[in-house]
Amino acid sequence: MAAPTLAVVGATGSVGTVMLELLSSRRNVWGEIRLIASASSAGRELTCRGESLVVRELTPEAFDGVDVAMFDVPDEVSLEWAPVAVARGAVVVDNSAAYRMEPDVPLVVPEVNQEVLEHRPRGIVSNANCTTMAMIMAIAPLHREYGLRELVLASYQAVSGAGQIGVDVLHDQLSKVAGDRALGSRPGNVRQAVGDDLGPFPAPLALNVVPWSGDLAQWGWSSEELKMRNESRKILGLPDLKVSATCVRVPVVTGHSIAVHAVFAAELDADGARDVLRHAPGVIVVDDPEAGEFPMPIDAVGTDPSWVGRIRRAIDDPRALDLFVTGDNMRKGAALNTVQIAELLAADL
Amino acid sequence: MAAPTLAVVGATGSVGTVMLELLSSRRNVWGEIRLIASASSAGRELTCRGESLVVRELTPEAFDGVDVAMFDVPDEVSLEWAPVAVARGAVVVDNSAAYRMEPDVPLVVPEVNQEVLEHRPRGIVSNANCTTMAMIMAIAPLHREYGLRELVLASYQAVSGAGQIGVDVLHDQLSKVAGDRALGSRPGNVRQAVGDDLGPFPAPLALNVVPWSGDLAQWGWSSEELKMRNESRKILGLPDLKVSATCVRVPVVTGHSIAVHAVFAAELDADGARDVLRHAPGVIVVDDPEAGEFPMPIDAVGTDPSWVGRIRRAIDDPRALDLFVTGDNMRKGAALNTVQIAELLAADL
Numbered sequence: 101m102a103a104p105t106l107a108v109v110g111a112t113g114s115v116g117t118v119m120l121e122l123l124s125s126r127r128n129v130w131g132e133i134r135l136i137a138s139a140s141s142a143g144r145e146l147t148c149r150g151e152s153l154v155v156r157e158l159t160p161e162a163f164d165g166v167d168v169a170m171f172d173v174p175d176e177v178s179l180e181w182a183p184v185a186v187a188r189g190a191v192v193v194d195n196s197a198a199y200r201m202e203p204d205v206p207l208v209v210p211e212v213n214q215e216v217l218e219h220r221p222r223g224i225v226s227n228a229n230c231t232t233m234a235m236i237m238a239i240a241p242l243h244r245e246y247g248l249r250e251l252v253l254a255s256y257q258a259v260s261g262a263g264q265i266g267v268d269v270l271h272d273q274l275s276k277v278a279g280d281r282a283l284g285s286r287p288g289n290v291r292q293a294v295g296d297d298l299g300p301f302p303a304p305l306a307l308n309v310v311p312w313s314g315d316l317a318q319w320g321w322s323s324e325e326l327k328m329r330n331e332s333r334k335i336l337g338l339p340d341l342k343v344s345a346t347c348v349r350v351p352v353v354t355g356h357s358i359a360v361h362a363v364f365a366a367e368l369d370a371d372g373a374r375d376v377l378r379h380a381p382g383v384i385v386v387d388d389p390e391a392g393e394f395p396m397p398i399d400a401v402g403t404d405p406s407w408v409g410r411i412r413r414a415i416d417d418p419r420a421l422d423l424f425v426t427g428d429n430m431r432k433g434a435a436l437n438t439v440q441i442a443e444l445l446a447a448d449l
Numbered sequence: 450m451a452a453p454t455l456a457v458v459g460a461t462g463s464v465g466t467v468m469l470e471l472l473s474s475r476r477n478v479w480g481e482i483r484l485i486a487s488a489s490s491a492g493r494e495l496t497c498r499g500e501s502l503v504v505r506e507l508t509p510e511a512f513d514g515v516d517v518a519m520f521d522v523p524d525e526v527s528l529e530w531a532p533v534a535v536a537r538g539a540v541v542v543d544n545s546a547a548y549r550m551e552p553d554v555p556l557v558v559p560e561v562n563q564e565v566l567e568h569r570p571r572g573i574v575s576n577a578n579c580t581t582m583a584m585i586m587a588i589a590p591l592h593r594e595y596g597l598r599e600l601v602l603a604s605y606q607a608v609s610g611a612g613q614i615g616v617d618v619l620h621d622q623l624s625k626v627a628g629d630r631a632l633g634s635r636p637g638n639v640r641q642a643v644g645d646d647l648g649p650f651p652a653p654l655a656l657n658v659v660p661w662s663g664d665l666a667q668w669g670w671s672s673e674e675l676k677m678r679n680e681s682r683k684i685l686g687l688p689d690l691k692v693s694a695t696c697v698r699v700p701v702v703t704g705h706s707i708a709v710h711a712v713f714a715a716e717l718d719a720d721g722a723r724d725v726l727r728h729a730p731g732v733i734v735v736d737d738p739e740a741g742e743f744p745m746p747i748d749a750v751g752t753d754p755s756w757v758g759r760i761r762r763a764i765d766d767p768r769a770l771d772l773f774v775t776g777d778n779m780r781k782g783a784a785l786n787t788v789q790i791a792e793l794l795a796a797d798l
């Protein structure tokens with residue numbers, strides 16, 4: 101059989117850019133790779149696997165002959181175009197939130213629930229939210245061992261989760277505040293220095309943390325917080341899992357971190373949990389505080405695994421574990437997991 | 450009776466500086482204010498209440514005639530000198546961790562447990578840790594209403610908690626990373642740009658979060674995390690309270706934030722909790738996400754109250770509440786609470 105054809109929809113975006121890097125560096129399973137984007141980006145030339153490729157416009161015909169199509173586009177674009185790609189014969193791996201909670205669309209993290217990939221009646225497979233992804237890589241192997249009952253989560257999310265505009269806005273703000281040592285010590289002076297250009301964020305990120313990510317969903321919860329709850333339940337197959345998440349944006353370029361408090365059915369200890377995590381795929385244990393070793397964005401950026409550390413049994417609950425996880429939100433949190441799913445689909449064609 | 454004499458020990462430090470600002474702006478209850486510091490700082494002139502004062506060296510005689518002495522010095526200095534001040538007739542209000550967990554030293558947050566101030570057999574009163582303080586201001590009134598059972602905490606701590614050196618190091622690091630848009634998107638390049646000057650921190654803070662604060666205590670827990678547990682139990686008078694805390698340093702100058710998941714004995718709802726907090730002393734409710742209103746360091750810095758928002762009942766537990774708190778770690782978290790205690794003592798002399 102000829103090597104399969106892959107389409108990358110949203111190829112010029114920041115996640116698309118990482119997808120092309122990954123396709124250039126991983127073991128190649130693809131024949132043609134076709135880059136697709138909106139009309140305004142069509143015609144641009146991008147490099148993938150050492151070849152220069154011209155970006156095609158998103159049209160129904162662009163999917164003719166495509167076996168697998170990876171989408172990284174806004175929800176509404178996925179809603180419109182994923183069915184078009186499927187109608188033209190492609191299997192779609194979608195990184196938007198549009199289909200994740202649909203009961204007939206599998207939500208896949210290959211290291212965790214690869215088996216659900218087989219049942220995809222709509223021809224669409226969803227990729228999990230970037231914050232959920234980093235955390236679930238560490239929690240899934242612990243769940244298998246100890247039986248997960250409850251998660252309390254607090255996130256430290258990077259600006260690249262909001263796209264290249266988020267990165268640009270943070271760097272612009274940092275240039276404005278750098279060099280003035282009085283900033284951040286007096287009320288209002290950071291807002292004044294940063295000015296009105298907040299980009300996609302509701303407040304300045306420089307010298308600040310912003311306890312908000314996504315849109316207002318319901319009962320005061322943000323959409324990002326509900327994603328962490330609902331996607332964790334679906335991926336782990338635990339419809340009654342108790343989850344509380346607080347999502348917070350921090351002045352970090354790339355690398356989402358999560359402080360995790362996980363309650364299990366069985367008693368456990370930190371050494372046992374550390375051992376489980378050391379043998380888990382896609383996880384690296386970095387847990388020696390005295391040596392300054394804990395998971396941090398500046399180390400995890402550009403790497404594939406979820407970095408896990410600060411592994412402690414709760415002092416007041418022998419069934420609970422506290423830990424800290426950092427993962428590259430552009431790679432495993434978005435591009436890498438999508439590419440992994442696409443590769444699994446390619447092997448099964 | 451003559452107005453009482455106040456000593457400020459550690460007057461030249463960053464918390465001492467805020468103490469002098471507060472003493473200059475609050476209703477004056479003091480006669481003489483005496484500034485005391487180590488020999489290396491003695492002789493410096495500082496302004497308080499519009500007067501220029503010469504800093505005296507820390508000696509036993511410096512406490513003669515002092516009614517109340519506020520200490521902001523390292524633990525070991527408090528251990529040595531607080532008893533000296535007491536022996537010379539002063540009541541000591543100590544902001545170090547040296548005495549906080551001693552059973553015969555009251556640990557006081559005036560809005561929460563003012564009554565314990567009366568029993569101080571050693572003549573020493575302790576001030577709570579800055580991270581605990583911001584959080585406890587919001588949790589204590591909720592505890593009175595609903596009966597607190599458990600806390601899961603994740604902190605977002607500012608660099609000024611590590612003193613002026615922390616602020617200087619962050620600003621230096623920001624100057625080094627500002628203007629280079631590639632930083633933070635590739636592995637290792639932030640460490641390279643920042644260089645070796647990490648100051649009091651185990652890793653760079655610019656474009657990073659560091660899941661560590663304090664020293665290694667036991668079982669993998671940091672001293673700061675144990676303080677949040679043990680001091681919360683003591684202040685609230687709940688020796689069996691379940692507490693898990695993960696303490697994380699973020700690139701913020703001043704303003705400690707805490708994501709709080711609190712479980713109570715009674716069922717509650719967000720509106721009721723919000724109402725309790727609106728009537729709580731030392732608390733300001735900032736909770737309108739659609740209008741971009743939530744507690745943030747750049748707004749809370751330089752103010753007295755704990756800012757509380759993102760108040761949500763847990764979706765999966767009607768007895769649990771999730772919220773986000775930010776407080777100025779230099780003011781209520783250190784100088785302000787110490788000054789408040791000193792003023793209560795002055796009124797009772």
